[in-house]
Amino acid sequence: MEQQKVTIKDVADLAGVSKSTVSRYLNNGYISAEKQAKVRKAIEQTGFQSNFFAKRLKTRESKLIGIVLPRMDSVTVGKLLSGITRVLEPEGYQSILLVSQLSSKKELESMQKLQQQGVDAILVDSVGLTAEHVRRAQEWGLPILYTGQKNAAVHCLKIDDAAAGHRMGVYLRQMGHKHAVFAGVTESDEAVGIERKEGFIAGFCEGRTDAKVDFVETGFDFLSAYNQAAEIHKLGPSVVVGATDNISLGILRYFHERGVRVPEDISVVGFGGYDVGAVVYPALTTVAFDYELMGMKAASYLLNILRGGEAEMTNLDMPLLFVERESVQNLAKKTLPINSTSLPAMM
Amino acid sequence: MEQQKVTIKDVADLAGVSKSTVSRYLNNGYISAEKQAKVRKAIEQTGFQSNFFAKRLKTRESKLIGIVLPRMDSVTVGKLLSGITRVLEPEGYQSILLVSQLSSKKELESMQKLQQQGVDAILVDSVGLTAEHVRRAQEWGLPILYTGQKNAAVHCLKIDDAAAGHRMGVYLRQMGHKHAVFAGVTESDEAVGIERKEGFIAGFCEGRTDAKVDFVETGFDFLSAYNQAAEIHKLGPSVVVGATDNISLGILRYFHERGVRVPEDISVVGFGGYDVGAVVYPALTTVAFDYELMGMKAASYLLNILRGGEAEMTNLDMPLLFVERESVQNLAKKTLPINSTSLPAMM
DNA sequence: TTGAAATGTGGAATTAGTTCCACATTTTTC
DNA sequence: GAAAAATGTGGAACTAATTCCACATTTCAA
Numbered sequence: 171m172e173q174q175k176v177t178i179k180d181v182a183d184l185a186g187v188s189k190s191t192v193s194r195y196l197n198n199g200y201i202s203a204e205k206q207a208k209v210r211k212a213i214e215q216t217g218f219q220s221n222f223f224a225k226r227l228k229t230r231e232s233k234l235i236g237i238v239l240p241r242m243d244s245v246t247v248g249k250l251l252s253g254i255t256r257v258l259e260p261e262g263y264q265s266i267l268l269v270s271q272l273s274s275k276k277e278l279e280s281m282q283k284l285q286q287q288g289v290d291a292i293l294v295d296s297v298g299l300t301a302e303h304v305r306r307a308q309e310w311g312l313p314i315l316y317t318g319q320k321n322a323a324v325h326c327l328k329i330d331d332a333a334a335g336h337r338m339g340v341y342l343r344q345m346g347h348k349h350a351v352f353a354g355v356t357e358s359d360e361a362v363g364i365e366r367k368e369g370f371i372a373g374f375c376e377g378r379t380d381a382k383v384d385f386v387e388t389g390f391d392f393l394s395a396y397n398q399a400a401e402i403h404k405l406g407p408s409v410v411v412g413a414t415d416n417i418s419l420g421i422l423r424y425f426h427e428r429g430v431r432v433p434e435d436i437s438v439v440g441f442g443g444y445d446v447g448a449v450v451y452p453a454l455t456t457v458a459f460d461y462e463l464m465g466m467k468a469a470s471y472l473l474n475i476l477r478g479g480e481a482e483m484t485n486l487d488m489p490l491l492f493v494e495r496e497s498v499q500n501l502a503k504k505t506l507p508i509n510s511t512s513l514p515a516m517m
Numbered sequence: 518m519e520q521q522k523v524t525i526k527d528v529a530d531l532a533g534v535s536k537s538t539v540s541r542y543l544n545n546g547y548i549s550a551e552k553q554a555k556v557r558k559a560i561e562q563t564g565f566q567s568n569f570f571a572k573r574l575k576t577r578e579s580k581l582i583g584i585v586l587p588r589m590d591s592v593t594v595g596k597l598l599s600g601i602t603r604v605l606e607p608e609g610y611q612s613i614l615l616v617s618q619l620s621s622k623k624e625l626e627s628m629q630k631l632q633q634q635g636v637d638a639i640l641v642d643s644v645g646l647t648a649e650h651v652r653r654a655q656e657w658g659l660p661i662l663y664t665g666q667k668n669a670a671v672h673c674l675k676i677d678d679a680a681a682g683h684r685m686g687v688y689l690r691q692m693g694h695k696h697a698v699f700a701g702v703t704e705s706d707e708a709v710g711i712e713r714k715e716g717f718i719a720g721f722c723e724g725r726t727d728a729k730v731d732f733v734e735t736g737f738d739f740l741s742a743y744n745q746a747a748e749i750h751k752l753g754p755s756v757v758v759g760a761t762d763n764i765s766l767g768i769l770r771y772f773h774e775r776g777v778r779v780p781e782d783i784s785v786v787g788f789g790g791y792d793v794g795a796v797v798y799p800a801l802t803t804v805a806f807d808y809e810l811m812g813m814k815a816a817s818y819l820l821n822i823l824r825g826g827e828a829e830m831t832n833l834d835m836p837l838l839f840v841e842r843e844s845v846q847n848l849a850k851k852t853l854p855i856n857s858t859s860l861p862a863m864m
Numbered sequence: 865t866t867g868a869a870a871t872g873t874g875g876a877a878t879t880a881g882t883t884c885c886a887c888a889t890t891t892t893t894c
Numbered sequence: 895g896a897a898a899a900a901t902g903t904g905g906a907a908c909t910a911a912t913t914c915c916a917c918a919t920t921t922c923a924a
Contacts, residue, residue: 177880188904193882202902222635223579224880227570228909234613242599243809248590255589255616264634266581267612269602287611288569392796419796426798446793449739449766451773462590524910535874540912549872571910574879 176216185212196220226288235472236284236292237265240272240318245444246461250295250317253465261473263290274298278306285310291476293317293468298358299324313475317468318361325475327468329488331361332369334441334457337492338411339373343381346502347409347437350374351384351402353395353421354413362413366441370411388417395420403430408437408501415440415447415456422450422497433499443493452496464488523563532559543567573635582819583631583639584612587619587665592791593808597642597664600812608820610637621645625653632657638823640664640815645707646671660822664815665708672822674815676835678708679716681788681804684839685758686720690728693849694756694784697721698731698749700742700768701760709760713788717758735764742767750777755784755848762787762794762803769797769844780846790840799843811835 178196182189185208194200195209212218226232235258239247251265258265266289268280274297281303284292291313296303299321307314307324316326342350352370357363367385375381384405388398395417402410402421412418418440425432432438432452440447443458467486525543529536532555541547542556559565573579582605586594598612605612613636615627621644628650631639638660643650646668654661654671663673689697699717704710714732722728731752735745742764749757749768759765765787772779779785779799787794790805814833 178882179880189881190883190904191902194903197882200902205902219633221574221880222633223570223574224909225882227568227574227880227911228882230909232570242602243592243595245590245592245595248592248595251614252589252616255614259616264630265614267598267602267614269599269606283611286566286569392792396796419793423796423798445739446766449743449770450797451770525912526910536911537874537913538872541873544912547872552872568910571879572912574881574910575912577879 176218177221178218181209181212181216181218184216185209232288232290233263234287234289235263235265235469236268236281236287236289238268238270238277238280238284238292238294238296240270240277240295240297242267242269246442246459247295249461250465250468253462253467254293254469255465256462257466257469257473263473270297272297274300278302281306281314285312291315291472293472298360299326313472315468315472315475317464320361325471327464327471327486327488328361329459329464330490331365332372334459334490335366335369335371336373337369337490338439338441338457339370340376341373341492341494342409342411342437342439342498343374343376343378344502345437345498345500347374348380349382349384349407350409350411351386351405351407352411352413353386353388353398353402353417355390355417356387366413388413388420390414390416392416392420392423396424399424403428403436409498410436410438412438412440415442415444415454418454418456418497419446419450422452422454433497437498439498443491447493448495455495455498456493458491458493460489460491523565524568525565528556528559528563528565531563532556579635579637580610581634581636582610582612582816583615583628583634583636585615585617585624585627585631585639585641585643587617587624587642587644589614589616593789593806594642596808597812597815600809600814601640601816602812603809604813604816604820610820617644619644621647625649628653628661632659638662638819640819645705646673660819662815662819662822664811667708672818674811674818674833674835675708676806676811677837678712679719681806681837682713682716682718683720684716684837685786685788685804686717687723688720688839688841689756689758689784689786689845690721690723690725691849692784692845692847694721695727696729696731696754697756697758698733698752698754699758699760700733700735700745700749700764702737702764703734713760735760735767737761737763739763739767739770743771746771750775750783756845757783757785759785759787762789762791762801765801765803765844766793766797769799769801780844784845786845790838794840795842802842802845803840805838805840807836807838 178189178192182192187205187209191201191205192209195206241247255265266284266287268284270277270280277297281292294316296316296319299316299319304323316324318328320326320328352367354367355363371383374383386398386402388395399421410421412421418438422432422438430436440454440456443456447454447456525536525539529539534552534556538548538552539556542553588594613631613634615631617624617627624641624644628639628641641663643663643666646663646666651670663671665675667673667675699714701714702710718730721730733745733749735742746768757768759768765785769779769785777783787801787803790803794801794803
């Protein structure tokens, strides 16, 4: 077994001090200026690098944060991760990534692996919280924060899907729409599949009886939305509400192919505020979520728990940004909405 | 200092054997069936979990792979990561992620951090290889693999940008185009900024003197491409070649706003094969790169180096897929290219 | 039936750090 | 000027595993 090139012992010998003194130099200080210089020189000369594992074994702090994500190849996950990293890196923390592939079982397995790995805390962009999740969190005594799902028994941080849906519902009601088709996803995704939809229905139907919302289920991708578009169209709504911008984009493509004009013949809206929504035509009206900000907040929150911060994070609600672009017709006034010639609301 | 709940010592005491025996049970075997049962039972009873750091300290193997990425919130990086993870996870390796923010200096710093962290190997989606990169790789004696850039002195894996550009050039030449504007990025990105462009010019101009290629520089995002679109249009080409699909999407938007029809009035192509390219209209003709496959190959390659595999990876070239969709007019035959009514070449 | 080989086993050393404690100085206070 | 406090320092213990080595059994062959 080959051994480490330079250990703290070598530095100590070269500097003519004890291991303890070098260790103190490395950590809290408490060393005379004279020896400090000697040690510094010895470290320079030897090119000493502290052994990560020996250090962690004793200190029981890894400066590693475990992150479990449902998938990697998605813009929202990328932005989330970007925000997380932005906060964690300057604090000297690093991230270990695991992918749950949208499976709650794999999610738990991943968390277990991370726990064994000795991470200081775990952040999970969850696909669904189970009782087991709650139990494990307690058993491990490890700070765990969930994003994307909500449960009172654990730390979590989530976009207010109901509010986002509601906001869109109110907007479309004000624009004079009466019949909407909600192109949504499976109800097993509580946040997107249920909350967002219910919120929309509430906002859209509030205080009137002549409103109608149909529901068609699709997947999260363009293609499955595109494939459902004919059925959606057949229902004859004045507006199609895609549960995500991707869904709306697939539907937009279908309408384009059939010569159905948007928004003149039918309106289309989405959720997410993806960048591409601004570059397609008509540019997509949407409720934008700031996933990068969410990542930053999540990381800060986690750090706060980690430090025993009873400073109780106060500002945990995620702001929603309504992005009005070109894909909705104002039926109330029988005029088109603002149709800017420059790239609308591009981020 | 709180200590670990259950150590190998506790298990040994409970099972009535020595620590060594438990360790052997955990690792190579070499233990009698009788004691094996006892140890198994003791581990079950105590819920023993091996201490990651103590183990790593002794074995000098972390089962951790460091990954340095230029940024997180990009589809290509997401796919790459997805491929990497797909190979690494089943092999029991986990990834530590660091972001270089497109800076070569930060890239080196990140690599250094990972090295200190005791990772078994490093994978870098590099933004530019320097002499320092090569020096460090030797100094550390750690397997390092670069993707996205090429250098004979180190292990690397890269899309053949020149070939991709060439392919597109040949295609457009065959389609009868004579005047192209290449909307490219800064030459400091050797792969995209130089190789892809030069490859295109070669393929486009090959064997004729009546071809002309103008160059306009933009950023990587929709917006900066959109902002350069007027200048591009002024040059009056028959086709605009975006160095990435995003650039082409921004240009498409501009043309749409001005009522310039694509491909009837002007053709537009891109590189990358992003999913959205299939859903916009006209669907974008492009050279698709399989970044997920690249991630998988990169991870396999790295594992191979790690295992001292002199099995010399042979199949390192990345396949290119030419995706002909709707955004190019065939000037040679004065007819439109295949215009499918279903979602073209959607992945 | 003896010697050799195979099979287990435990003790002790090892890995590379941190930290507690005792003790020597030096500085401050009364 | 003595006692008290502050400041450094090194030795030894400790962290939780793996692994080498010596030694006891047991099995097998001659």
